[in-house]
Amino acid sequence: MIRAGYRLVTDLPEPMRPWRDRPVAWGNVSPTTGTYRVDADGVYLYHPGGGAEGYDHPVGQAQYGLGCLASYRTETDQARRALFLARARAQADRLIGRRLEARGAWWFPYAFDFAHAVHSGVDYSAPWYSGMAQGEVLSLFVQLAQIDGMSTADRDRYLAAADAAFASLQALDDGFPWAVNVDEAGHLWIQEYPGAAPGTGDHTYNGMIFAMFGVWDYHAATGSSAAAALYDACATTIAAHLPRLRNVRWHSFYCGTHRVPAPTYHQHHVNLLRQIHWQTGSPDFADAADRLVDDYPSPAVSGTVAFEAGDHTLYRFDTAASGAWVSGKDDAELGRQTVKFSRDTSAPASMRRRIQGRGIYCRISGGPYAGWWVGESWSAAYLRGVHLPTVYRPGRRVTFPGGGVPVAAFRIADDGTEISAKTVSYDAPSNAPADQRAIVNGRAMYRIAAGGLTGYWVAASAVTADSQPAVG
Structure with a gap:
């Protein structure tokens, strides 16, 4: 064997x-x-x-x-x-x-x-x-x-x-x-x-x-x-x-x-x-x-959807009453509308899930658009907060790119509030351990666990996680 x-x-x-x-x-x-x-x-x-x-x-x-x-x-x-x-x-x-x-x-x-x-x-x-x-x-x-x-x-x-x-x-x-x-x-x-x-x-x-x-x-x-x-x-x-x-x-x-x-x-x-x-x-x-x-992220997530000012397309889908996917429901689109917000705004959401054949959507649960879904797209529309964490033990090593490529890092409260931010860049690729990965304000992000960025989140798309456990 x-x-x-x-x-x-x-x-x-x-x-x-x-x-x-x-x-x-x-x-x-x-x-x-x-x-x-x-x-x-x-x-x-x-x-x-x-x-x-x-x-x-x-x-x-x-x-x-x-x-x-x-x-x-x-x-x-x-x-x-x-x-x-x-x-x-x-x-x-x-x-x-x-x-x-x-x-x-x-x-x-x-x-x-x-x-x-x-x-x-x-x-x-x-x-x-x-x-x-x-x-x-x-x-x-x-x-x-x-x-x-x-x-x-x-x-x-x-x-x-x-x-x-x-x-x-x-x-x-x-x-x-x-x-x-x-x-x-x-x-x-x-x-x-x-x-x-x-x-x-x-x-x-x-x-x-x-x-x-x-x-x-x-x-x-x-x-x-x-x-x-x-x-x-x-x-x-x-x-x-x-x-x-x-x-x-x-x-x-x-x-x-x-x-x-x-x-x-x-x-x-x-x-x-x-x-x-x-x-x-x-x-x-x-x-x-x-x-x-x-x-397919767990749909048992709720909170507040943040909308940037501008146009947004909202959808109705053929889903179960709860919004969760069940056999016999194919998530077919039943309707759509375009709405325009003159300023940044928000709405309550009862669910965040993948729609079959599409991306990740949030179901609005209150206000004039209750029952409609909006596609998650940072930073246009996303569910605020830190959701669906994966705890790493031991930590994973993530690598920042070299060549002076800037990488934004954020300290984020559980409700999604940005506490602080900084941008780092390195001449050569640089490693750091991460102790968590989560969906943070609509993006997959790693939380850095040591060094000058301890406690900061960086977008998973901006770094790479290698195949060996983090050291230290």
Whole structure:
């Protein structure tokens, strides 16, 4: 299998570690209706269509348990903390109790039949198995073993379970169940949906990356060289397939096999690539996340649109009532008008998003032009403020051009107010570390983290970000 030499960074700050960004809300600690509910033992069960019968769902149970641990770490009420921990342990104990032991590993079965509504060939009769589940269950076992106050016996039990779950990710597609294969190009895959034929699968991106988080957790806890090698191989695969993941200027693809755009997964891909960047320290994945942000930025952004004096074209589009893109709506233009402002002005905006086949537009939400969209174009019309930040850890090195080319730098408040500005130029190309990239007053910009420009933003179009982490 191919490994590019990605190394694991294990000294991450707590908020950057796997699953800390997906806490379970207190109101969902005991769901009793809907698709997912807890039973009398606190086990999270899947109820298809909201029906009465519940089924074991390893990914659902692992994610619910990990979310409960995320909440346990930050909850201050002791009774709530105890319940969050009890819920997490209930999922782990259920998974241990229902495991299948095969080929020297533990496997966690799905207890219901499943056919993917969109992807042909993803069709299973119970019991079936998923590499995504194997990796996420591994995370749950490891993170439980790391909880302060856990008895030695329970810690050892969860670590032994983690060893057995990790063994499943070491077993290639030479038996059943299987979840890991190496493709013809030498790339290793953890298959969320392993195919019936050995070595075949859907090549689903989010499922593989979530499973990688379990490998990261296992290596961080045990120092396992086998886990480090496996993670390196997985990261190498993701990096090599980034061009197939990306769908330029639109939603990224859900998997490498069917390559169907995935509106509901695009922002997951952005977030997951950022986390691989933190876990490896490699700018490859930070840059990939930035490209996806530019292709289809999260529309959950609102604020104030600034208009320069002059003529502006406003549009109406065939979108959902919320303005978000949904299947069946093609963003067709329904109307346009030209308006003229005699001075600089502004209007409230409820959304900023890409319109299919076009650029980035902001939806005006108040005043005489409510419901109309304006194309974002710095500095004619743009959403004020600092939006959609990508945090770099480590920082990325950006290079200013030489030859005396001037580059403007700005210190900007969160609401977009310009605090100060300066222009710099250098005879030879000059490097500086950047700790963030964000959309700042309608432009992609890097925030400089050291030197005379510390805290200043520079337009991404004015500098280049190289392929190595920043030094210092």
